[in-house]
Amino acid sequence: xxxxxxxxxxxxxxxxxxxxxxxxxxxxxxxxxxxxxxxxxxxxxxxxxxxxxxxxxxxxxxxxxxxxxxxxxxxxxxxxxxxxxxxxxxxxxxxxxxxxxxxxxxxxxxxxxxxxxxxxxxxxxxxxxxxxxxxxxxxxxxxxxxxxxxxxxxxxxxxxxxxxxxxxxxxxxxxxxxxxxxxxxxxxxxxxxxxxxxxxxxxxxxxxxxxxxxxxxxxxxxxxxxxxxxxxxxxxxxxxxxxxxxxx
Amino acid sequence: xxxxxxxxxxxxxxxxxxxxxxxxxxxxxxxxxxxxxxxxxxxxxxxxxxxxxxxxxxxxxxxxxxxxxxxxxxxxxxxxxxxxxxxxxxxxxxxxxxxxxxxxxxxxxxxxxxxxxxxxxxxxxxxxxxxxxxxxxxxxxxxxxxxxxxxxxxxxxxxxx
Numbered sequence: 549x550x551x552x553x554x555x556x557x558x559x560x561x562x563x564x565x566x567x568x569x570x571x572x573x574x575x576x577x578x579x580x581x582x583x584x585x586x587x588x589x590x591x592x593x594x595x596x597x598x599x600x601x602x603x604x605x606x607x608x609x610x611x612x613x614x615x616x617x618x619x620x621x622x623x624x625x626x627x628x629x630x631x632x633x634x635x636x637x638x639x640x641x642x643x644x645x646x647x648x649x650x651x652x653x654x655x656x657x658x659x660x661x662x663x664x665x666x667x668x669x670x671x672x673x674x675x676x677x678x679x680x681x682x683x684x685x686x687x688x689x690x691x692x693x694x695x696x697x698x699x700x701x702x703x704x705x706x707x708x709x710x711x712x713x714x715x716x717x718x719x720x721x722x723x724x725x726x727x728x729x730x731x732x733x734x735x736x737x738x739x740x741x742x743x744x745x746x747x748x749x750x751x752x753x754x755x756x757x758x759x760x761x762x763x764x765x766x767x768x769x770x771x772x773x774x775x776x777x778x779x780x781x782x783x784x785x786x787x788x789x790x791x792x793x794x795x796x
Numbered sequence: 797x798x799x800x801x802x803x804x805x806x807x808x809x810x811x812x813x814x815x816x817x818x819x820x821x822x823x824x825x826x827x828x829x830x831x832x833x834x835x836x837x838x839x840x841x842x843x844x845x846x847x848x849x850x851x852x853x854x855x856x857x858x859x860x861x862x863x864x865x866x867x868x869x870x871x872x873x874x875x876x877x878x879x880x881x882x883x884x885x886x887x888x889x890x891x892x893x894x895x896x897x898x899x900x901x902x903x904x905x906x907x908x909x910x911x912x913x914x915x916x917x918x919x920x921x922x923x924x925x926x927x928x929x930x931x932x933x934x935x936x937x938x939x940x941x942x943x944x945x946x947x948x949x950x951x952x953x954x955x956x957x
Contacts, residue, residue: 562934670934673936673938674936681933687933688930689934689935689936690930690932690934691936692935692938693925696927697937700930700935701925701927703928703930711936712936714938715937715938716938738937782924784923784925786921786923787920788919788920795930796928796930
């Protein structure tokens, strides 16, 4: 077994694999994250997304992975009535809200393809688990207390599904209300979503968080998602099926 | 005034509902829910009659929401146009705390199975967060943390009071 954390895409990425696996697998998975970063980072002038944003590349000439990411972004925009929008106020595209969950999901697929059943991948608090932990028990995921980062306020059994959290601390950086980009959101400080996989959890956590207090009700309206929203007063609201995944 | 602020505070906290206070096209609707709230107390909690109007500025309400105890009862908000459809909520307070928030009117695209099985609308449970001692394998949280941001938010709400 092995557990290793590296800083990639500007965040800690942890890969934990239970049981025997090929020596190069962990390196290969980290290399995949690095390659995704090199292709999709808007902060790297030589990335494909930068080439697209700067007009050096046209939409019809982008790579297959870029097409896939842009298609997921379009779909998410439709599904969230515009609350998820990778087009920034200056007209450029920033697909990082899709790329993170997409990369974690693909990393998990790489691990499964290598014959590993029991693992997790955690990138900046967004998580895909598979199988069981080293003790042979279901993986458990804690929801971080947004007011005290050394505590958890909820424990979840994801049961193979994806878990993602959006929080107010990142609002000013890359989450904003696309209908009012200058407006800071101040109500919900943390929204955790359990979805079919980490991509589903992540893209809807991001979009629903931008909806403020309506977000958890949006999650309620999606049959395949459950959510747990914490407001600035420390009061949580959960979707009707959330307790199916809660251990505490 | 204090009690009307408190009533409104119940709806603010409870609304955990009506369309983000500061977000999106539903923002104005949210505040109309808030200001119309105290006039909609068909289940007549004792405090409701003491609240002739929504009371207070939004900021004052946010502070009151943090202050704590509410009067027991059921408080019904106005119908608002949430961005995905009309929404009306009821906040249930017991033992001075909001124990649940119920949607009385629901947008059309809700979980159809629940509408088909019965006419009852799902009630989203609310709880005050508390630290858990459970051991977990992994922790999910927002990527970047900034306690400074939260401090700033708290001070802003303090000024609003």
